[in-house]
């Protein structure tokens with residue numbers, strides 16, 4: 204069994220650390236930030252592939268199974284939630300063309316996917332525009348939602364209950380340094396968007412990682428509100444979503460944005476958003492759901508989605524004792540358990556003492 208350092212304390216770092224420790228390895232998780240300071244803590248966060256490069260579909264379907272089980276366990280912050288995507292004529296046409304790609308997962312067990320008419324003839328006018336959007340149909344499914352502050356706390360507890368596990372606070376200056384000066388056998392790089400700083404090839408160039416800022420508001424929950432997600436047709440560039448969550452508190456995440464952020468902020472910066480963008484999000488959500496009018500945000504959050512052409516899950520070509528595991532875009536929760544299992548398979552193939 205190996206002594207492994209997992210660098211990163213977001214959803215990817217913790218899922219990976221748990222799977223490796225369950226396999227019997229001695230795992231130290233090192234994180235520069237507390238769980239609530241990570242991008243993972245800002246995620247909405249529901250299971251559905253979104254803003255993601257290439258990935259193995261099995262990672263998503265395996266994660267779905269795990270989250271569906273966790274929804275039945277107390278204290279995880281995970282709940283199965285009815286979800287709806289509302290479409291205007293342009294969005295419906297776009298979906299027709301992309302159905303097998305966008306909703307490849309619609310036949311997975313428990314998802315209960317269907318497409319049908321809107322409940323009532325409904326329209327909305329986006330702030331700053333004059334033409335109302337006429338919704339013509341809606342897609343419905345059921346998906347796990349993780350209330351991330353609770354879910355990250357659950358992952359941390361679960362990890363620390365495993366033999367040989369340890370959490371260390373601090374910034375790692377050099378991934379390779381953990382091998383040489385601290386004697387770890389392997390380092391798993393789960394640094395998310397901060398891989399821009401930790402890995403030279405992510406810094407610039409057409410193939411480098413892009414950071415898409417997601418702004419969200421934490422709002423009081425509206426009773427009976429299903430999860431709403433819209434990112435086609437008039438919502439293509441600026442999505443609109445409302446995600447009710449349960450756990451230590453009942454609340455709702457309202458979003459959102461996908462703003463290309465260049466250059467990357469310093470790794471240790473606490474991200475603070477632009478106030479005008481938060482106001483726009485609220486105005487758009489109120490236009491869809493007037494019951495939100497007059498409600499004050501409980502919190503304003505911004506996170507950076509690490510988007511690559513493909514999720515990076517491979518040993519470093521120059522130092523194979525470093526295994527990269529980052530670039531999960533807008534789908535970190537969605538892929539977390541499945542891609543953590545894939546890391547375990549790479550580690551299993553590693554001969555004692557190195558690759």
Ligand SMILES: Cc1cc2nc3c(=O)[nH]c(=O)nc-3n(C[C@H](O)[C@H](O)[C@H](O)COP(=O)(O)OP(=O)(O)OC[C@H]3O[C@@H](n4cnc5c(N)ncnc54)[C@H](O)[C@@H]3O)c2cc1C
Pocket residue numbers: 210211212213214215216233234235236237241242243244245246247248249250251373374375376393394395396397398401416417418419458459470505506507508509529530531532533534535536537538
């Ligand atoms: C607004 C928004 C909504 C989203 N909604 C969803 C959703 O509904 N469903 C979904 O699946 N995904 C969603 N995502 C995407 C998801 O949040 C990310 O894919 C995921 O959080 C990435 O997790 P991570 O663990 O890789 O990175 P992070 O959460 O960013 O964690 C990185 C960790 O690495 C640590 N670190 C970095 N560098 C170092 C270093 N040098 N030394 C020590 N520690 C270091 C950091 O401190 C941190 O602990 C959303 C994202 C945003 C922004």
